[in-house]
Amino acid sequence: MATTLKEVDAVVIGMGWTGSILSRELTKAGLNVVGLERGAMRSPREDFAIPSIRDELKYSNRHELFQDTALETVSLRHSRSETALPIRRLGSFLPGNNLGGAGSHWNGATWRRLETDYVLRSHLTEKYGAKAIPEGMTIQDFGVTYADMEPYYDKFEKLCGISGKAGNLKGQKIDGGNIFEGPRSSEYPNKPLARNLAASMFETAAKNLGYHPFPQPSANASEAYTNPEGATMGQCVYCGFCERFGCESNAKASPNVNVFPVLLPDPKFTLRTHTYVKNLVYDRQAKKVKSVVYVDTRTGEEYEQPAGIVILGAYVFNNTLLMLVSGIGTPYDPATGKGSVGKNYCYQYTGSGTTLFFEDKETNPFMAAGAFGSIIDDFNGDNFDHSGLGFVGGGHISAGLSNGRPIGTRALPPGAPRWGKEWKGATAKWYNRWFNVDGTACDYAHRENYLDLDPTYKDALGRPLLRMTYNFKDNNYKIGAFLAQKCGEIAKSMNPTVMTEPRYRKGDYDSRPYQSTHNTGGTIMGSDPSTSVVNRYLQAWDASNLFIMGASTFPQNQSYNPTGPLGALAYWSANAITTQYLKNPGPLMHA
Amino acid sequence: MADVKIPRRDFLKSAGAASAAGAAMATGIAACSPETKTAASPAPEPEIRLTLTQTEWAFISAAVDTLIPADELTPSGTDVGLVVFIDRQLAGAYGNGARLYRQGPFLPAKAELGYQLSLTPREFFRAGIAATNEWTTKTYGKDFDRLSEAEREEALKVLESGKPEFAGFSSAMFFDQLLTITMEGFFADPIYGGNKDKVAWKMIGFPGLPASYREEIKTYFNKKYDKPPQSIADFS
Numbered sequence: 019m020a021t022t023l024k025e026v027d028a029v030v031i032g033m034g035w036t037g038s039i040l041s042r043e044l045t046k047a048g049l050n051v052v053g054l055e056r057g058a059m060r061s062p063r064e065d066f067a068i069p070s071i072r073d074e075l076k077y078s079n080r081h082e083l084f085q086d087t088a089l090e091t092v093s094l095r096h097s098r099s100e101t102a103l104p105i106r107r108l109g110s111f112l113p114g115n116n117l118g119g120a121g122s123h124w125n126g127a128t129w130r131r132l133e134t135d136y137v138l139r140s141h142l143t144e145k146y147g148a149k150a151i152p153e154g155m156t157i158q159d160f161g162v163t164y165a166d167m168e169p170y171y172d173k174f175e176k177l178c179g180i181s182g183k184a185g186n187l188k189g190q191k192i193d194g195g196n197i198f199e200g201p202r203s204s205e206y207p208n209k210p211l212a213r214n215l216a217a218s219m220f221e222t223a224a225k226n227l228g229y230h231p232f233p234q235p236s237a238n239a240s241e242a243y244t245n246p247e248g249a250t251m252g253q254c255v256y257c258g259f260c261e262r263f264g265c266e267s268n269a270k271a272s273p274n275v276n277v278f279p280v281l282l283p284d285p286k287f288t289l290r291t292h293t294y295v296k297n298l299v300y301d302r303q304a305k306k307v308k309s310v311v312y313v314d315t316r317t318g319e320e321y322e323q324p325a326g327i328v329i330l331g332a333y334v335f336n337n338t339l340l341m342l343v344s345g346i347g348t349p350y351d352p353a354t355g356k357g358s359v360g361k362n363y364c365y366q367y368t369g370s371g372t373t374l375f376f377e378d379k380e381t382n383p384f385m386a387a388g389a390f391g392s393i394i395d396d397f398n399g400d401n402f403d404h405s406g407l408g409f410v411g412g413g414h415i416s417a418g419l420s421n422g423r424p425i426g427t428r429a430l431p432p433g434a435p436r437w438g439k440e441w442k443g444a445t446a447k448w449y450n451r452w453f454n455v456d457g458t459a460c461d462y463a464h465r466e467n468y469l470d471l472d473p474t475y476k477d478a479l480g481r482p483l484l485r486m487t488y489n490f491k492d493n494n495y496k497i498g499a500f501l502a503q504k505c506g507e508i509a510k511s512m513n514p515t516v517m518t519e520p521r522y523r524k525g526d527y528d529s530r531p532y533q534s535t536h537n538t539g540g541t542i543m544g545s546d547p548s549t550s551v552v553n554r555y556l557q558a559w560d561a562s563n564l565f566i567m568g569a570s571t572f573p574q575n576q577s578y579n580p581t582g583p584l585g586a587l588a589y590w591s592a593n594a595i596t597t598q599y600l601k602n603p604g605p606l607m608h609a
Numbered sequence: 610m611a612d613v614k615i616p617r618r619d620f621l622k623s624a625g626a627a628s629a630a631g632a633a634m635a636t637g638i639a640a641c642s643p644e645t646k647t648a649a650s651p652a653p654e655p656e657i658r659l660t661l662t663q664t665e666w667a668f669i670s671a672a673v674d675t676l677i678p679a680d681e682l683t684p685s686g687t688d689v690g691l692v693v694f695i696d697r698q699l700a701g702a703y704g705n706g707a708r709l710y711r712q713g714p715f716l717p718a719k720a721e722l723g724y725q726l727s728l729t730p731r732e733f734f735r736a737g738i739a740a741t742n743e744w745t746t747k748t749y750g751k752d753f754d755r756l757s758e759a760e761r762e763e764a765l766k767v768l769e770s771g772k773p774e775f776a777g778f779s780s781a782m783f784f785d786q787l788l789t790i791t792m793e794g795f796f797a798d799p800i801y802g803g804n805k806d807k808v809a810w811k812m813i814g815f816p817g818l819p820a821s822y823r824e825e826i827k828t829y830f831n832k833k834y835d836k837p838p839q840s841i842a843d844f845s
Contacts, residue, residue, distance in 0.1 A: 069844035072818050075797040081708055091710045094722055103722045106710040212826045257820035380833045384815055385822040424796035424815045436769075437676040437788060438762065442812070446682055449813035450833070475712060528721040 020311055020320035026052045026288075029310050029325035031295050031340070034119025035581060036567030036588040037331030038273035038281060039177075042247070043592035044327070045286040047600065052323060053287065054312055056294040057116030062274050066122075066264030074423045078262045083123045085113040085333075089478040092335055096489040096526050097466065098352060104475045104483060109530040111365075111537055112262065113333045117291065118274040120333070120535055121581070125261035125388030125420060126237030126270050128180050129578035130171050130586070132399045133164040133200040138462075138574065141400065142410055150410060152493055156355075156362055156463045158573040161545040161554035164200040167586045170593070172203050174585035175235075178271035179243035179251050182206035182235035196232045198395045208240045211254060213418070215381050216453035217392040220417035223511045229394040234416065235582070236389035237271035247280045258421040260388025270388060292316050295336075296479050298328060298344040300561065307346070307564045313479060326603075327595065330541075330566045331588075337570040338469045338540030339484045347551050347560045350468050352487075358551050359541065360470045362463035363486060364575040366536040367494040370413070370457035370501040370522040373429050374514035381453050383422030389579075391418015397504055398577055399460070409496035413459030413577040415505055424449070431516040455509045457501030457522075458534075463574040464491050469540045489527050498522030536580050538572040543587075546609070553607040555594035556587060562605045565591055659700035660731060661692075664752070668738045669695050671754035675761045676791050683808040686791065694794030694803030695734075704731040726778060730786070737783035740775040741768065799840045810838040818844055 027049035030037045041051045060066075060083075076082050085091075087108055095102035114120030134141045137159045142151055151157065184205045185195025210233035213221070217233075224231040238254040245251070254269040268275045281287050293312040299322065301308050309324040330337050341347055341359045350361035393416040395401055404410055421427055429452045434444040472485035499522055506520035544550025547559035552571055558564040567588050569580040576583075598606055658666055673686025673695070683689060698704055706729035718725040728736060742752045745764055749756055756764060767773060769788075771781030794803030796810075798817070804810065810817055817838035825834065 069818055069841040072820055073798055073800075073841060075793060075801060079793055079797075080703055084708075087708050087710045088706070096719075096721070101716065103716060103718050103725055104710050104712070105722070106724050107708065109723055214826065215831045218830075253823065255820070256822040256826045258822075259820060380829075380831050382829055382832075382834055384820065385826045385829065385834070422815060424809065424813060425793055428813075437765075437791075439678050439680055442677070442680060442682050446812050449815070474714065526719070526721050529723045530721070 020322040022309075022322045022324070025324040025326070026050050027325070028052070028327040028329060029054065029323050030329040030331055031310060032119060032330070032332035032336070033117050033273065033289070034114060034331065034333070035121040035273055035585055037119075037329065038277040039585070039588045040329045040331060040565075040567060040592055041287055042277055042281050043589070043596060044329075045281070045284050047596040049286065049327070051287050052325070053289045054293040054295055054310070054323075055117055055289065055291045056315065057291065059291050060117040060122060060264070060274060062264060062266070062268055062272075066266050068266045071263055071266050072257070072259050074259075074425050077123075077259075078423060078426055081108060081112070083114060083116065083262065083264065084108055085115045090483070091477075092484045092486050093472045093475050094486045094488065094529055096487075098487055102472055102485045102487070105529050110528065110533050111535040112532070113335065113535060117278065117289075118272050122264050122272045122274050123262050124237075124270075124272075124535075124581060125579075127389035127579040128175065128178060128235050128237045128582040128585075130199055131164065131167075131576055131578060131583050132198060132401070134400045135576050136160045136163050136167070145400070146404060146410075150404070152410070152491075154465050154491070155410075155493065156465045158362070158463070158542070158544050158549060160573060161543055161550070162590070167583075167590060168200065168203060170586040170589035171582065173589045174582065176207050177245050177247065177276055178237045178585070179207050179239045179245055179276075180235055180237055180271070181208040181211050181233075181240040183210050183233055185230075185232055194232060196393075196395050197230050198398065198401045206235065208243055211236055211238060211240045211387050211390060212256070213392065214385060214390070215379060217390070217418035219512050220455065220508065221392040223508050224392070224394050227508060227511060229396045231392045231394050234389050234391050234393050234418065236387060237581075238387040238389055239269045239271070245276055247277070249276050249279045251275060254387050256385045256387050258384045258386040258423060260386075260420060293321075294479065295332070295340065296320070296481070298330075298340055298346065298564070300344050300346050305561055307561045326563060327599075328561075328564045330564060331568060334537045334540055334568060334570040335469075335484050337566055337568060339471075339481070341541055341551065341566075342471050342484075343481050346558065346564070349470060352466055352468055355465055356548075358547075358549055360468045361549070362539040362542050362573055363467050363469045363488060364461040364463050364538045364572070365488065365527070366534040366575060366577070367413070367459040367461050367490060367498060367523065368456070368533045370459065370498045370520075371415075371455050371505040372502070372509045372520045373452055373454050373518045374509050374512060375429075375431050375448055375452045375516040377451065377515040380450050381419065382450060383419040383427060383453070386418075386420050386422065388420050390420050391416050397457075397501060407496075407500070409493050409500070411460040411462050411493065411576075412497055413457045413501050415455065415457045415501060415508065417453055417455045419453050422449075429454075432518055455505040457498070457505050458577045459494065459497045459501060460577045461575045462493055463539065467491075490523065495522070495524065498524075534579075536569070536575060538569040538575040538580060541566045541570040542573045543571040544573060555598075555606045556591040557594075557599070557606050559609070563603065565595060567591065659696050660704065661696045661699065664742070665735070665738050666692060666696070667754040668742065668752070671756070671761055672765070672787055673791050673794075675758070675765055676788060677795055682812045686795070688805070689795065689808050690799070690803045690805040691791055691794040694797070694801055695790050697802050698790060698793070699731045699734055705729050733778075733783075733786065736777065737775070737786065740780070741773075741783065744773040744775075744780070800842050807838045807840060
């Protein structure tokens with residue numbers, strides 16, 4: 019039996035970006051907060067130090083900082099008619115573990131969504147007519163607007179010391195920034211990072227073709243920085259060991275660097291590591307979560323932690339799994355389209371583009387920041403006219419290598435062998451002389467892409483694995499073909515010695531090659547309790563003291579990396595909790 | 610085709626220096642420099658195998674020398690420590706299934722669903738090596754490591770194409786795993802036993818550590834960065 023602990027004001031599940039932000043905001047509002055982290059303590063000074071952190075094999079190939087798939091994973095099938103099998107080793111995506119979560123080993127690409135992204139279905143319907151939205155596409159509006167989010171984007175960017183250049187300052191378009199972005203209330207806290215050869219060549223080529231290149235907004239600090247909390251960041255050294263690694267310079271924003279140094283000493287905050295949350299105890303009558311049951315992974319003992327407020331800030335998968343195993347809300351049924359828990363699972367459609375090789379250039383791929391390079395947004399979202407194109411959405415196109423780590427990052431011209439003498443010669447010749455022009459596309463929700471409980475496979479706690487039923491749909495492939503062609507045009511204008519045929523992902527979703535850790539949906543936000551799990555304040559419709567954070571609340575995924583948008587949502591929700599909910603605990607919205 | 614005999618003890622000799630590093634790891638001095646060891650002990654030392662059998666050691670030696678042959682760019686796969694690397698990897702946490710979800714049922718699957726066997730990497734290599742030797746014996750009349758250089762190259766190409774029928778998994782999948790672990794050893798930091806003397810890093814111009822380029826990102830814009838590479842061991 020679980021040992022019942024003394025009730026606390028708030029319990030926060032997951033100590034990544036959203037969990038650390040909510041813990042900070044709630045303790046500042048005077049609440050006693052317990053933070054639960056299934057993994058171990060991670061301190062940059064101890065765990066991300068040189069020389070050990072510069073170990074590609076350990077961190078990148080052996081997955082040192084990621085979720086342990088021996089204990090928990092998800093199962094996958096491409097359609098309802100198939101039997102799902104467990105993803106036995108991580109590949110396509112790399113969820114985090116330990117203090118800081120994936121926020122400690124991300125690359126740092128930090129975006130704001132476009133204004134139209136928040137009102138996607140209404141916008142597309144109004145502009146192109148309801149028929150323009152493909153059959154089966156279950157995109158929704160967020161229930162919030164860009165204008166609602168703007169102050170919270172600003173807050174998150176300042177927390178993280180984002181390096182970038184504004185393209186729209188209070189409505190004034192600025193050349194050199196992203197002119198398609200919504201109006202910003204202030205410039206980025208840090209100037210853009212340096213550019214490498216790839217970014218510089220891409221920028222010139224894109225400009226010459228009439229596009230609007232801008233530097234990737236990045237959580238790699240271009241200068242030493244002190245955030246409004248008083249936490250300090252170092253300057254990025256362009257080490258090329260960013261994604262999959264912790265930052266030895268404290269230059270990559272992470273919960274470990276930007277939040278925990280001020281949160282951990284706060285007497286109102288208690289961190290409990292090695293606490294693996296098993297389920298939430300739900301009071302169906304009161305429509306509240308009474309407590310959280312967790313297992314201490316060191317002893318196997320169970321504890322029940324009652325709390326006034328419960329913040330679910332785990333990764334997309336565990337947020338959805340905990341709702342399903344705790345019986346909160348109605349599971350989504352693709353046969354009827356009814357129910358909402360598990361609905362609108364989306365991913366990222368990456369891999370459109372081409373690889374360019376230059377006999378007479380030195381691209382030095384190993385000198386790189388994680389979020390780095392030059393980008394155009396001219397073919398993203400609804401930034402271009404979709405009339406007659408046969409698809410909705412789009413993607414951003416970029417160039418600028420983020421690393422030259424030699425096990426994983428090598429490219430050879432078409433026709434080169436994979437091994438042997440000829441391979442060696444080609445590798446020696448081309449390692450330092452290539453880069454990609456890449457298109458990264460949105461993934462719009464489809465009624466057949468969803469999450470539920472696996473009937474066969476179990477995790478280390480004996481719970482069903484989360485089952486992912488997912489495949490790319492026609493809309494993805496059409497965007498892919500479109501972006502590949504645009505990438506090819508830009509690439510060709512740079513006159514490479516050799517370039518690959520422009521490519522895009524054509525087959526079924528493949529769980530093996532890394533694509534992105536941008537899984538979204540499952541506990542989506544919205545204005546209607548029959549089609550969403552949380553309201554516009556991220557409060558669960560079925561449990562008024564439960565707030566769900568993170569990308570699991572996105573109704574669909576844009577091409578942008580999710581951390582910026584989910585950081586803004588975390589601050590927005592924290593504000594609603596501290597300024598509205600605490601005064602009058604109960605539903606903040608009525609259906 | 611001439612029957613070129615490659616006695617196993619020749620492999621043992623060439624693997625001797627790398628084995629010294631293996632011995633050092635076994636006594637807990639993981640980051641010693643293999644070069645100094647070689648200089649200090651000119652006589653070939655007996656190979657120290659953590660998990661590979663003698664037959665498997667010979668197979669892996671022949672395989673890595675075919676995948677990474679000696680030429681003007683680098684010494685051969687065995688001479689840069691790849692057999693030692695693979696032996697250590699398969700003997701350790703990775704080889705024994707760390708971070709691998711191992712609950713059944715184990716069912717045949719489309720490739721896109723990823724690895725679905727019940728075997729750990731160690732067990733998978735055991736099965737793959739045995740199956741390959743069985744196939745080369747059927748096709749060429751002998752184990753893979755006894756084939757001539759040209760035959761080994763040909764055999765690996767056939768394996769890569771997935772033509773030979775193996776029980777339980779495809780021969781192409783075994784080849785892919787073999788190639789993957791070989792490349793890991795070739796390009797990983799030398800502390801793991803491969804990439805001896807940072808030969809692979811020198812070959813491509815990867816500088817290794819400390820990887821601090823605050824100024825260099827500007828001063829080496831479109832310029833070759835020709836500093837000699839440094840490994841984790843150089844900073845330990």
